[in-house]
Amino acid sequence: MKVPHVLAAAVLASTILLPATPALAGLPEGHQPPGLAKQDTLRWVAPKDVKIGTAVAGGGHHETQGYPDPFTFDQEYRQRLAAEFNSISPENQLKWEFVHPEQGVYRFAEMDAIVQFAQENKQVVRGHTLFWHSQNPAWLEQGNFSKDELRAILKDHIQTVVGRYAGKIQQWDVANEIFNDNGTLRTTDNIWIRELGPEIIADAFRWAHEADPEAKLFFNDYGVEGINAKSNAYLELIPRLQAQGVQVDGFAIQGHLSTRYGFPGDLQANLQRFDDLGLETAITEIDVRMDVPVGTEPTAAQLKQQAGYYQRALEACITVDECNSFTIWGFTDKYSWVPVFFAGEGEATVMEEDFTRKPAYYALQDTLESASPGRGNR
Ligand code: XIL
Numbered sequence: 001m002k003v004p005h006v007l008a009a010a011v012l013a014s015t016i017l018l019p020a021t022p023a024l025a026g027l028p029e030g031h032q033p034p035g036l037a038k039q040d041t042l043r044w045v046a047p048k049d050v051k052i053g054t055a056v057a058g059g060g061h062h063e064t065q066g067y068p069d070p071f072t073f074d075q076e077y078r079q080r081l082a083a084e085f086n087s088i089s090p091e092n093q094l095k096w097e098f099v100h101p102e103q104g105v106y107r108f109a110e111m112d113a114i115v116q117f118a119q120e121n122k123q124v125v126r127g128h129t130l131f132w133h134s135q136n137p138a139w140l141e142q143g144n145f146s147k148d149e150l151r152a153i154l155k156d157h158i159q160t161v162v163g164r165y166a167g168k169i170q171q172w173d174v175a176n177e178i179f180n181d182n183g184t185l186r187t188t189d190n191i192w193i194r195e196l197g198p199e200i201i202a203d204a205f206r207w208a209h210e211a212d213p214e215a216k217l218f219f220n221d222y223g224v225e226g227i228n229a230k231s232n233a234y235l236e237l238i239p240r241l242q243a244q245g246v247q248v249d250g251f252a253i254q255g256h257l258s259t260r261y262g263f264p265g266d267l268q269a270n271l272q273r274f275d276d277l278g279l280e281t282a283i284t285e286i287d288v289r290m291d292v293p294v295g296t297e298p299t300a301a302q303l304k305q306q307a308g309y310y311q312r313a314l315e316a317c318i319t320v321d322e323c324n325s326f327t328i329w330g331f332t333d334k335y336s337w338v339p340v341f342f343a344g345e346g347e348a349t350v351m352e353e354d355f356t357r358k359p360a361y362y363a364l365q366d367t368l369e370s371a372s373p374g375r376g377n378r
C-alpha cells in the first residue's frame with residue numbers, strides 16, 4: 001500500500017525519539033525565547049522532590065480546531081515538552097471517550113506514544129482519569145446496562161487501562177470531580193455513582209491498586225483550592241475509605257484559576273490539612289485565565305496578576321511537605337482549552353502562541369530556582 005505523504009510524516013513524527021535536551025536547530029530565527037539550554041528550563045531548576053508537569057495537548061477540544069494533533073505533529077511543541085517538564089499528563093488521551101470509544105474496543109496508540117516519549121525523556125506520567133461524569137462515550141452513557149454489566153464494564157476498563165501502563169504511570173487520578181460544589185456526591189450526572197451507589201468509589205480504587213500496586217492513587221477535583229464544602233467532603237471521605245482498607249494515596253487540586261477572582265489564599269492551609277492526614281497532594285491542572293475581549297491583548301497588569309497567581313500556587317505546593325507534583329494544564333496558549341470553554345477569556349498558560357515566555361513562566365522558573373538554589377534537576 002502506498003502510504004500518503006502526510007500519513008508517513010505522522011508516523012515518523014510519532015516515532016521520532018527526542019533527546020532529553022533537544023537542540024535548538026530548526027527553530028525559526030528570532031523565535032526562540034532566551035535559551036532552550038537545559039539550564040534554562042523549568043525541570044532543571046525544580047527541587048528534586050517536586051515534579052513539574054504539563055498536560056499533553058490532544059483529543060478533546062483539539063479535535064475541532066484547525067490544526068492537526070499537537071503532540072504528533074508540532075515539532076517545536078514536542079521539543080519544549082521534553083525540555084521543560086519532568087512530568088506529563090495526557091490531556092484527553094486516557095479519557096473514556098478517547099481510549100474506549102466502542103464497547104470492548106480500546107484505542108491505545110496515542111497514549112502508548114505519550115508513555116514512550118516520557119520514557120525517552122526521563123519524565124514521569126500522571127494518568128487521567130478512570131471514573132468521571134464527563135467525556136464518557138455514548139455507548140456507555142446510553143447503553144441501558146444492568147448494574148452487574150456496568151460494574152463489570154468499569155472493572156474491565158480500570159484493570160485493562162491501569163494494567164497496560166503498570167510501572168509506567170506514577171500517579172493516577174482514579175476518580176475525578178465526584179462531588180458537587182456543596183459537598184454532596186454527584187449522584188445524578190456521574191453514571192457510576194448514580195447506578196451503582198457510592199460504594200463503587202472504593203471499588204474503583206481497589207481495582208486500580210490491584211492492576212498496579214506501585215501507582216499512587218488520587219482523587220482530583222476543581223473548586224477545591226480553598227477550604228470549603230467540597231474540599232471538606234474529601235477530607236472526610238478519604239480517611240473513611242482508608243479505614244476500610246482502601247488504598248488512597250493522595251488528594252489533587254486542579255487549579256483552574258481566573259484573574260476575575262481573588263487568589264485562593266487558603267490554598268496552602270488546605271493542602272496542609274491533607275498532608276496532615278499523611279496524604280500526598282498535587283496541583284494537577286493549573287491555568288490562570290483572564291478577560292481578553294476579541295481583538296485585544298492582555299495588559300501588563302493582567303500578566304503580572306497572572307504571574308502572581310502561578311507563583312503563589314507553586315509556593316504553596318513547594319511549602320507543603322508531600323506536595324510532590326505541580327502540573328500546568330498546557331504550556332502554550334496555542335493549544336489551551338480555555339478560549340474554547342470560557343467565552344471572552346484566554347491567555348491562561350505561561351507561554352504565548354509562539355512559545356514566547358510570559359511573566360508567569362519566569363515566575364515559575366524563579367520560584368523553583370529559589371526553592372533549590374544552584375541545583376540542576378533533569
Ligand atoms: C479539558 C481538556 O483540556 C479539553 O481538551 C477537553 O475538551 C475538555 O476537558 N477538568 C479536568 C480536565 O479534569 O480533564 C479538563 O480538560 C478540564 C477540567
